[in-house]
Amino acid sequence: SEYESIVPSVQHMVTLHHILETMRTRRGALNFDTSEAKIMVNDKGMPVDIVIRNRGIAERMIESFMLAANETVAEHYARLKLPFIYRIHEEPKAEKLQKFIDYASIFGVHIQGTATKITQPALQDFMKKVQGQPGSEVLSMMLLRSMQQARYSEHNHGHYGLAAEYYTHFTSPIRRYPDLLVHRMIRDYGDKAMDKADHFANLIPEIATQTSSLERRAIDAERIVEAMKKAEYMEEYIGEEFEGVVASVVKFGMFVELPNTIEGLVHVTTLPEYYHFNERTLTLQGEKSGKVFRVGQQIKVKLIRSDKETGDIDFDYLPSDFDIVEKVSKSSREGRPNRSSKREHQHRISDRDNKNKNTSKKKASRKPQRNSDSKSHHHKDDRTTG
Structure with missing residues (x-):
C-alpha cells in the first residue's frame, strides 16, 4: 500500500521496456544472455557460497532505458557533427x-x-x-x-551487437570516465559549441584509446579475483566428486564446469589412456577405448586441487554413464602427448596434492550443486559488446 500510487507508472514502464526490447530484436540486436556467478562472502571476505545471479525484470527495464538514453545522446551529437566520443562495436572478422x-x-x-x-x-x-x-x-x-571487442572511438562506426547506428556511454558518469566526459561535453558545448569543438577534437582520440585499454585491464583484474575466490571456495571440497559439463576442449585437456559456474581442468595426461585432439571437431578421443569428450557433454569428475593463489582448479575424470564411445578413426590419431610432459604434469599435481592434504572438513550445507541440469558458463562480460 505504501507504493500504491506509483504502481501504475511502474506498470507503464514495464510495458515500455517490452516495446523497446522488441524494437531492438527486430532491428537485429544480439542477446548474449549467459549465466553469471555471484560470489557470497562473509565479513572477513571469505567466500561462503557461489550462486547464479538472476537478472530480474527491474534490472532489464532499467537497462532498456539506459540503452535508449545512450543511443539518443550519440545520435544527437552525430547529427550536430561535433567532436564526440562513441562506444563502437564493429562487425566480426x-x-x-x-x-x-x-x-x-x-x-x-x-x-x-x-x-x-x-x-x-x-x-x-x-x-x-x-x-x-x-x-x-x-x-x-x-x-x-x-565478435570483436567493443571500444571507445572518436569515429562513429555504430554498434553491431546492439544493431544501433549511434551509441555512446552516457548513463554512468560516477563510474566510467567516458560517461563523465560526455556529460562535460554536453555542458561545455551549450550555446558555444564551435568554440569548444577544437578543444575536444584534440582530446578525444587519446582519451578513447586510453579508456579502452584501461577497461580491458580492469576486466582482466576482475576475472583474476573471481578465479581466486572460486578456487578459495572449492578448497573445502578437495577429494569430492561432482557432475559437470565439458565447457571447452583443447590439446592439453578439457575444462569442466560445475552447476555453480566453477570451472577446472582435466589434464590430458591424467586420463587413463592416450587421448588424441581433433582440432576440427574440438574433441578428445581415447586411442584404445574410442571414448570421446566434446563440448556440452556431461561428465563426472573428482576435485584434486584448488589453489586460491593462482585461481587454478584441477579435476580428475571419473568413468560414468555419461561416457560416449565412438569408433576410432585414423584422423583422430593426432597430437599424441609426449611422456616428458606427462611426467612434468604428474610431478606438478603431486606437489599440489601434498600442499592440500590437510584441507579442512567439508561443509555439506554449502557444497557446490551436483545436479545434472548444469549449464556451461564463462564469466559474463557484457562490456565485450556493451
Missing part, C-alpha cells in the same frame, strides 16, 4: 566467424549466410535454434568470442 560457423555445424546447427555476408537476424535465428539444447550456452559464448 570473417575468419573468426567462419570458425564459429564450422564449429556450429558439428552440433548439427546450420547458419544461413557466409562469414562475409552473414546477417544479425541469421545469428538471432541460430541462438533461437540452440536455446535449451545441450551445449547451447557454450555455443552462445563461442559466438560472443567470435
Whole structure:
C-alpha cells in the first residue's frame, strides 16, 4: 500500500521496456544472455557460497532505458557533427566467424549466410535454434568470442551487437570516465559549441584509446579475483566428486564446469589412456577405448586441487554413464602427448596434492550443486559488446 500510487507508472514502464526490447530484436540486436556467478562472502571476505545471479525484470527495464538514453545522446551529437566520443562495436572478422560457423555445424546447427555476408537476424535465428539444447550456452559464448571487442572511438562506426547506428556511454558518469566526459561535453558545448569543438577534437582520440585499454585491464583484474575466490571456495571440497559439463576442449585437456559456474581442468595426461585432439571437431578421443569428450557433454569428475593463489582448479575424470564411445578413426590419431610432459604434469599435481592434504572438513550445507541440469558458463562480460 505504501507504493500504491506509483504502481501504475511502474506498470507503464514495464510495458515500455517490452516495446523497446522488441524494437531492438527486430532491428537485429544480439542477446548474449549467459549465466553469471555471484560470489557470497562473509565479513572477513571469505567466500561462503557461489550462486547464479538472476537478472530480474527491474534490472532489464532499467537497462532498456539506459540503452535508449545512450543511443539518443550519440545520435544527437552525430547529427550536430561535433567532436564526440562513441562506444563502437564493429562487425566480426570473417575468419573468426567462419570458425564459429564450422564449429556450429558439428552440433548439427546450420547458419544461413557466409562469414562475409552473414546477417544479425541469421545469428538471432541460430541462438533461437540452440536455446535449451545441450551445449547451447557454450555455443552462445563461442559466438560472443567470435565478435570483436567493443571500444571507445572518436569515429562513429555504430554498434553491431546492439544493431544501433549511434551509441555512446552516457548513463554512468560516477563510474566510467567516458560517461563523465560526455556529460562535460554536453555542458561545455551549450550555446558555444564551435568554440569548444577544437578543444575536444584534440582530446578525444587519446582519451578513447586510453579508456579502452584501461577497461580491458580492469576486466582482466576482475576475472583474476573471481578465479581466486572460486578456487578459495572449492578448497573445502578437495577429494569430492561432482557432475559437470565439458565447457571447452583443447590439446592439453578439457575444462569442466560445475552447476555453480566453477570451472577446472582435466589434464590430458591424467586420463587413463592416450587421448588424441581433433582440432576440427574440438574433441578428445581415447586411442584404445574410442571414448570421446566434446563440448556440452556431461561428465563426472573428482576435485584434486584448488589453489586460491593462482585461481587454478584441477579435476580428475571419473568413468560414468555419461561416457560416449565412438569408433576410432585414423584422423583422430593426432597430437599424441609426449611422456616428458606427462611426467612434468604428474610431478606438478603431486606437489599440489601434498600442499592440500590437510584441507579442512567439508561443509555439506554449502557444497557446490551436483545436479545434472548444469549449464556451461564463462564469466559474463557484457562490456565485450556493451
